[in-house]
Amino acid sequence: MDTAFLLRILPVLLEGLEITVALTALALVGAAIGGLVVVAGRRSRFAAVRAVTIAYIDVMRNTPVLVQIFILYFGLPEIGLYPEAFVCGVIALVLQNSAYAGEIYRAGIESVKRTQTEAALSLGMMPRRALFDIVLPQALRRVLPVLGNQAVVILKDSSIASTISVTELTQAGKLLLDRSAAPYETFFMMAALYLAMAAIILAAMRLLAWRFPVRT
């Protein structure tokens, strides 16, 4: 392995990494919020809203991100919309991961004992306040590790945006692979950068879990 070469390709890959970080960060925030909408819909008191949400989760979980990205990028122009490749990547990641995040939130909420809600209501809290002040804080703490894993999934799935020529890390690496005869170095660098990012995400989640421990 040629270290001088590694240093030479690093700037090119770092440029890609910037886009990967932007993609991942936007998708993370979008999915974290989208997940709340999904869980609200899933637990709605209206049967129709519940049915639509369940159908949405079903479709998202049972189709690949790759297909969703292609539908957005190549399909939308047929109905007169021309979103940028980067935007398509973010939307596809948010759509898919909101469904997963929603299910994770739901598991957390359902793991909080009913007696907690009953206790809060008997203290005179309004149902909404009981949900936001009593149930959600406990639920979110419990699912932090799972959310961390899902965040890593988002980071990894952002690589799929390379298929619609978003020049993020994978695409930048692929272009280098096409041009240079040094596949190991390029591949090693790409893998190392993704690993570093995943490590940062997991460390951040550890920190959050330490700051907001599960109290029993």
Add this chain to the structure above:
Amino acid sequence: MKLTVLTYMAWGASVTVMLAVAVILLSSVLGMALALTRLYAWPPLRVLAAGYALVTRGIPLLVLLIGCYFSLPYLGITLPVYAAAIVVMGFYFAAYMGEVFRGALMAVPRTQWDAGRSVGFRSLQNFSIVILPQARRLCVAPFLNTSLSVVKNTSLISAIGGWELFSTGREIGERTGELMPAYLGVAAGYYLICFPLARLASYVERHSHA
């Protein structure tokens, strides 16, 4: 016309299913080996297996597929696309399957080991007669969910030139110029393959608590 499009897609879907089955089989075997290593092997080997799982789960599958596709020829290895894809995905999902099996094995209460020993079972007997059957029941739902993820990820094989369900959508879209229906058709294809798996997983999940 419509019928030929559908049969073409069905052909692609059958390739997807075959690829997925091959990957699930390979990753299950490797994953079981990983889980056993992590739980019962010589400690340094345990660390190695844990490291493998950690590293593999931090790298995108697409990067691994592309990386192997580009670097294998330099090693003088010329594998057919499908073989390379199955091997890469097999090793990749082994990390996930390993977690599934490890989680199930760990979920069997420690007292079950003690109970087995007190009846006179040796370790290996104890494992295969007492622990494994209980763990097997616990791992069905997560195993199905991981398998579903395998099916979805086989679509990435198209990125290194393998032909499967996703490729049919691309080809049909390009030839007819109707991209939206083509990709929606592909989405429907994946849905039809994955939906039974998801249903089965949630059914097992609901009925295993009792």
